[in-house]
Amino acid sequence: MPAYLQKELILPCGAILANRIAKSAMSENLSPINHKPNEPIIRLYQRWAEGGAGLILTGNVMVNRNAIAEPGNILVEDKSDLDMLKKWAAVVKNTNLHLWPQINHPGRQAMGAINKKVYAPSAIKTDVKGLSILFKTPQPLEESEILDIIERFGNTALILKEAGFTGVQIHAAHGYLVSQFLSPLTNQRTDQWGGNLENRARFVIEIYRNIRRKVGDDFPIGIKINSADFQRGGFTEEESMEVVQLLDQEGIDLIEVSGGTYEQPAMIGANVRESTKAREAYFIDYVGKIRKSLKAPLMLTGGFRTVSTMEDALAEEELDVVGIARPFTVYPDLAKDILSGQLDQVSVPTPKIGMKMLDSTGFVDLKWHEIHIHRLGKGKTPNPNLGASGVIWHNTSVMLKKLVFGRV
């Protein structure tokens, strides 16, 4: 029995996670074209709630209808969907599990086709080899627009709290807007929001403070942040550690560590060394270095597949929560089976279609998992043996259904 994974965890705000397994955020892309929560989303999270992870993070939820990352994202900018949000949050009612929406603004990583204009700290376009056509050159944000986005993070968090969610997570990783502010590659501003690290970190700190002011001291606020961008001239490990320390001093409740951007998708192990993949947790060196200097608990996500590796990392106090994403799409009961001692490892394929452009960007891998998320949303069982060619069919049919019927 995995003794460490079974332990509960008290967060700085006083909330308790029932165990040390978290289902990390995965964009569901299930919402209709109006970006509202729907029955498939509720069914999906009902299924994941049955799976027993102490913390379930939702896929990224948008804070502004003028900045949507992907066509099927959910948007929460006012209370118009409060009833459905309440239904969604209720999947963990009467359980000891936590369900936290991840809130996000995509900045320059918003798909060009679904956004009239794209906004970012500076006018630097996302450059993914072979897929650049998906993105637009962003418009640099005016100071008033920056302040508006900060306010929106707070408002969205407050609406989600009212709906009954038990916490929120700020998405500050993977090259989205908060991460764009942190990186000197994408933030070349010369005002108080750019330049030295203190200025680049101002945006995330102000978002945290705004949310905290609105939701109060006893509501969990977490953050997902890059250990580094893995890009020359980008956000470095040393800088990341400084920002994490600032957030710790502010009173953040849980720090999830990941890494990479669309341009360098290290978060899903793309271009990560084979030796790093073999030892599983891609960013474990980082957490080992910073753990002792933090009050806030640390969660690490990316590559965990065997229970003994998870247990060792917890036993050695390198981290406090094990984050797992892709395996949950094909094994929704993963946490329950690990915690009961029935499962000591999980493996998921990394499907490839043989087109370097799509395989190396992680596109096929992401879409393969999205298929299973959609199957769970329809009440179907996942199919781990599904071939990569299904990805092309899935993607085309999702796009067509959206265009013709306005839903998946």
Ligand SMILES: Cc1cc2nc3c(=O)[nH]c(=O)nc-3n(C[C@H](O)[C@H](O)[C@H](O)COP(=O)(O)O)c2cc1C
């Ligand atoms: C289909 C899919 C969608 C994802 N969407 C998000 C997201 O919305 N927010 C986020 O922070 N990470 C997202 N991720 C990254 C995961 O949370 C996680 O960091 C990554 O998959 C590595 O963990 P794993 O090796 O356990 O899968 C996504 C991953 C996949 C496969």
